[in-house]
Structures are given as structure tokens and as C-alpha cells.
Amino acid sequence: MKRKFTEKQMHILDVAEKLIAKKGFDGTSVRDISNQAKINVAMISYYFGSKEKMMAYLYRYRIQKTRESFAEFAEVIRDGKPEMQMKELVKYVVSQLFKFNYFHGFVTQEMRHDDSLKQDMMEFYTTFATKMEEVIKKGIASGVFSNAPKPEDLLSTIIGTSLFVIRNKNFFSHYVAGKDENYLEEAEKKVLANLLVTVFSVLGFQPH
Amino acid sequence: MKRKFTEKQMHILDVAEKLIAKKGFDGTSVRDISNQAKINVAMISYYFGSKEKMMAYLYRYRIQKTRESFAEFAEVIRDGKPEMQMKELVKYVVSQLFKFNYFHGFVTQEMRHDDSLKQDMMEFYTTFATKMEEVIKKGIASGVFSNAPKPEDLLSTIIGTSLFVIRNKNFFSHYVAGKDENYLEEAEKKVLANLLVTVFSVLGFQPH
Amino acid sequence: MKRKFTEKQMHILDVAEKLIAKKGFDGTSVRDISNQAKINVAMISYYFGSKEKMMAYLYRYRIQKTRESFAEFAEVIRDGKPEMQMKELVKYVVSQLFKFNYFHGFVTQEMRHDDSLKQDMMEFYTTFATKMEEVIKKGIASGVFSNAPKPEDLLSTIIGTSLFVIRNKNFFSHYVAGKDENYLEEAEKKVLANLLVTVFSVLGFQPH
């Protein structure tokens, strides 16, 4: 499954990701994708076996990339203070969600397709939760955090809040500065500020 | 548009809601619905005009009901203290999301279908935000809340967190007690507890 | 088959005739008819057995009426001179075609439905041809006509020309005076003049 993709295949996946995020898996036909990507209709079946399998490649590819990115990120913050680590963790998760909002825009909705993909996604979230728990414990130990919320609760709040804002432009844009086309950019800033306050409040953060 | 529905029509809407939440609008055929609901395929067009219009009725119906329910709820908590009001507000929103999780399972995803429906949904959220702002202000005035977060931020967190948990059973069930079929029930309790702590932390709640 | 129709049934037939002439048999749904006639959908099956059978009643009804009308007409011209009889015959046929253009608008096209109807229609035309032959012979005998064209040829020309003009408003209206809504009225005058000239030319008419 850990195939390397050619330039052309990557291009198809990119196009597919955006279209599926916008119009849903069923709402996006292979003809839509092939037209947009300027390739032959038959290519999707040819390259990936089927539309459904293409979807699986898409998942795997994005998760794989995120895993690599997170490993790198974890290394960078390895030696910091827990409050800094927590702040960076929140910033990282939020930025990843907004950056790959195309992907996350359909990730939960379309997960019905393949149970093994759900498993992958679960592990992907668990990696974050584990790291978060480690940081919380360290903060408690060092006395900068006075409460120890469950990592899954904290993570649900961070991811859930971000995804809600990404998906509910209609509601949230009323409270966001800037032009319509900058929505995601501006919304990210606002959500990040909110979540940092929220997370540190919940942790009962007390600077030394 | 404020039609009354017959028993049979309600039944179809119920079945449709569940199927669509599970498999998406496009992924759910009128034959799926008619088979599950034990009715004739033609009935969906006959009753609602089309599959798309049935979707609109579904929205309108749920939103209408929620609006009524919220008006009633708002009356009940009218004279309470702000901390009680806020607690009830959170409980109310969370319980509604879990109760109508089928509906909320597709509400954001499938909103592309009709712009006027998006508008309705937006107003529906705004009603909550307005009430929340009122309570925050009162709490600040009376001194029980020391911070005044933006109501839209608070609301995003409440709704976003709840929806994330509803939709990501795969991840969250690992942290939830009880059997698999009780997932939503148990998850609701856990999320509610989490959100109450979160919200009151953010508000800097100080009991008199 | 020679049923008498109630007021209501007659009304349905009237509405059906016009709709079918305008949009064709298949293009006219029983719902169209029932809506226009302000009756229940089920009535058409109820009264006539089926849509197809309703069509048959329509034919029979119109043919029957025409037969009666023609018998009456034949009586009126019984004792005239052949040139007068021929002129009246042409006028009569043309006026009937234009008067019941709704009917004749679909009569040939939709005849596939029932072979016995074709038979009826044939006899209906044959009645005219027979009368025409009689008049031609008389005119030849009396010397006012010098040629004896075949009655079926003469009749084809009269009916064919009239129907062509009725059905090809798009082409013929360019040559017709008056406003668009008077098309049939004006076209009838023009066609009648044309056919009288044509028929009498062919007959080699020589006034005594």
C-alpha cells in the first residue's frame, strides 16, 4: 500500500481532494475529476483500480504526510517548557486542519467507505492525544498547570472547534474581519486565539 | 412551507434522516429510503415533489421544531442566575445535538443544496449566540464571570466539540465507558462534563 | 359504443381534444387534462376506462357529429346545380377542417392507436369522395365541367392543403394578413379562395 506516486497520479489526487471536499464523494464524478485534471476518464480506474480505491490512496497519502510532519514537529518542541509545548501543539493542530481543510472537509463524512481507513484516522488522532497527555503531565508536575483535563476532551475541543469553523463559514463569517475570500485565513487566527485561551483556561495555567 | 405532515410522511422523513446521516444525500437513493420505509418509490416524489425538496422539508421541519423548543427553554430559564442559565444553555445545546444527531450529522455537509437553507441554519445558530451573549453580560455585571469571551467562540466550541464526538465514534469510543450501542449516551455525558468545565473555566467563574 | 355522454364527460373530451391537438397524445398526461378540466385524475379511467379508450370516444364522437352534420348539409344542397354543389362542398370540407382543427390536428398522427378507428376515418373520408364523384358526374353530364378528375385526388388536395396550412402556421402566416391570433381565421379565407380556384380549374369549369 505504501506506493510511490508519479507526478500525474499526485496531480489526480490533488484535484480529486479539492473536488470531493467541495462537492462530496458521491457528488464528484470521475468525469469531473478527469476533466479538471485534463486526463482521460479511464485513468482513475486504470491507476487506482476504482474511484473508491483512489479515495483510500488519498487518505493514506494525507495521513502518511501528516504523520511525518508531526514527527518532525514533535522533535522541534522536544526540549521546551510544557506551556510552550502546549501552545505549539494547539497551533500545530489548528494550522494542519486549516491547511488541509480540503481533506478534513470530507474526512469524517466519507469515512463510511472503508473500515481500515477509520482505523488509520483513529490512530492519527491518538498520536496527538498521547503527545498532549505527556505535555499535560509535565505541566502538572512542574506546577504551571493546575488542572489535568483528559487529553481526548482537549483534543475534541481543538479539532471540533476548528472543523466547525471551517465548515460553517455561513455562520462564522459574520464575526470574522476581512473579505470573504480571506475567510479561512482570518477564521484561523480567530479560532487559534480562542482555543489558546480556552485550553490554557481549562489547564488552569499559572505562569511561574 | 409550514406544512403539517401526516404520520406516513413523518415516517419517511425519519427514515430518510437516518439514512442520509449515515450515507450522505447522494449516497442515499430514493429506493434505499423507500425500501427501508416500506413504501413505494414514487411516494417520495408524490409527497415532497422531489428528493431534494424532501431534504428541504427535513431541514425546515427540524429547524422549526428546534426553534419552538428553544423558545420554550428560554422561557424556563428566564429568571435564573447567570451561572445557572449558562449551565442550562450548554446542557440544552449538547442534548439537542445528541438527540438530533442524525440531522446534525449531515446538516453542514449537505448544505450546498439550497442557499436559503443555509440562511435558516445561520439564524438558528445566531439565536443561540444572542442568548449566550446576554447571559455572559449578566454574569459579568453580577461579578460571577470574570471574563467575557465572544459568544460565537463559545458556541463554536460547544457545537464543534459535540459534533466531533458524535461523528468520530471510532476515535472517541476508546475513552468512553459502556457498551458500543450506548456510545452516544455515554459520549454525551462525557462531552457535557468536559464542556461545562471548559466553558466555566473560560468565563473565569467565581461562585459568590 | 354509441354512448351518450354526460355534461361532465363532454367537458373532459373537449379539454382533452384541445390539449392533445396542441401537445400530442403522449405529450398530454391525464393529469394535464384533469387539472385543466378541474376534475379528479381518476375520472378519466373511471369514465372512459383508460386514456386510450378516451381517445377512441373522442374520435367516434367527432366522426359521428360530422356524419350528422354532413347528412344535413347534403340535404341542403340536394337540388342545386353541380357548380354550386361543388363550391359548397369545398367550402363545407374546409370549414369543418378549420372548425375542428383541434381534432384534425392529431387525427392522422395518432391513428396508430386503434385500427378500427382508422376504418372509421376512412369511411368518413369516403363519404365525401362519393358525394364529390356524384357532383363531378353531374357536372360533366350537364357540360359545366369538362374534366373528370378522380374524386380521391380532388379530396386529397382539398383536405391535404387545408391541413398543411393549419399545421404550418410558421410558414404560412408570412403570407397571411391580420394579427397572429387571427391566423386560422385569415388562413381559412385564403385557403378556401385558393382551393376554389384550384378545384374549378381542374374541373375545367365553363359557365353556361
Next chain:
Amino acid sequence: MKRKFTEKQMHILDVAEKLIAKKGFDGTSVRDISNQAKINVAMISYYFGSKEKMMAYLYRYRIQKTRESFAEFAEVIRDGKPEMQMKELVKYVVSQLFKFNYFHGFVTQEMRHDDSLKQDMMEFYTTFATKMEEVIKKGIASGVFSNAPKPEDLLSTIIGTSLFVIRNKNFFSHYVAGKDENYLEEAEKKVLANLLVTVFSVLGFQPH
């Protein structure tokens, strides 16, 4: 729009033309056509976009061919005497109508589908009328014709009579020699003879 058609597409158009002439546009399903043409149902949409568009191609194709054929024909008779030209003109129109009787069998009936097609058809008829007028004038000038009927009247008679005979086999076959399967062939001869007599009578033809 001036597409070239493949062998297969032509075959489908041929089959469709015959079926539609026999059973009407609505009465002919794409399944009927695909069964008869031994092709897949989806091909009609695939090749022509839709059933309706296939109809448009059919029109355009036939009219285009007729236009070409007429231009060629007009060239051939260019230098003849008016009586010869008129005779050939009548023969030409009648032969075209009988040759493409499938097409002309539905052309007026089904014209509701597309207004631009009506326009095309109108121009197609007008081309004939114009030529006819030219010949009449020339004949009047040279003294072989003593009357100048309106070209649209003459044309209505020629086309109307031919179409009537084509469509009313049931009536006309009683007067036609030969076997049933030769109806059109024999009817054409008879109609042509009739129309030549009729047209030249109306023109008051006097050989020099």
C-alpha cells in the same frame, strides 16, 4: 452543429427517424431505438447528448441534405423552359417528400420541440416558394402560363396533398393499384400525376 456523423451514429438516426415517424417522439423510447438499432441504451445520450438533441441532429441533418440536393437540382433545371422547370419542380418536391416520408411524417407534428428548428423548416419551405415564384413569372412573361397563382398556395397544395396521401394510406390505398407493400411507390405515381394536372390547370398552361 454541422457535425459529421459516424456510420454508427447514422444508423441510430435512421432507426430513430423511422420509429419516431411511426410512433411519435414521445411514443418512441430510447430503449425502443436502442433495441431496434442493436446498440446500448446509453449510446443515445453518449452520442447526441440527449434524446431531444438527437432529434435536433436529425432535423438539421435532413434539412441540410435537402438544401444541398435542392441547390444541385436548381442548377440542373436552370436553363430550361418554364413549363419544364415547373414540371421538374413538382416532381422534385413530391419525390423528396415520398423519399423522406419518415422524416416528413413527423416534421410538422413534432416541431414544438425547438423553435429554431421551426425556423429552419420555414426557410426550407420558403426556398421552394421563391423558386416557384420565379418560374411562374417567367412562364407568364413568355405566355405559356395565363394565371399567376400565389407560390405559397401552389406549394401548400403540392406539399399538403403529398403528405396527406403519405399519412392516410388507409383511405388512399383503396384507390391505388398494386400490393400493399408497394403503397408508397404507387401512391407517389398517382399523386404526381394528379398534382401535375392540378398545377398546370391552375397556371392555365397553354403550349406554344
Next chain:
DNA sequence: AATGAATGAGCATTCATTCAT
């Protein structure tokens, strides 16, 4: 006698996929 509700068959079309080259 008359009707609103309901039905099953059929419609044109679109779909992901496969085939022949």
C-alpha cells in the same frame, strides 16, 4: 358516483467501469 392516496412499470439519463486497440 366519485375521489384522494397509492402503486408498479417505464422513462431519459448518468454513473463507474471495461474493452479493444
Next chain:
DNA sequence: GATGAATGAATGCTCATTCAT
């Protein structure tokens, strides 16, 4: 390896008709 043509299955929907009252 890559493609345009072609396919069968499924889609939402409309139809004339029938059913229960």
C-alpha cells in the same frame, strides 16, 4: 502505458391506473 468508445447498472422521476372509502 494509455485511451476513446462502449456498456450495464442504477439513478430520480412521471406515468396511467387502481384501490379503499
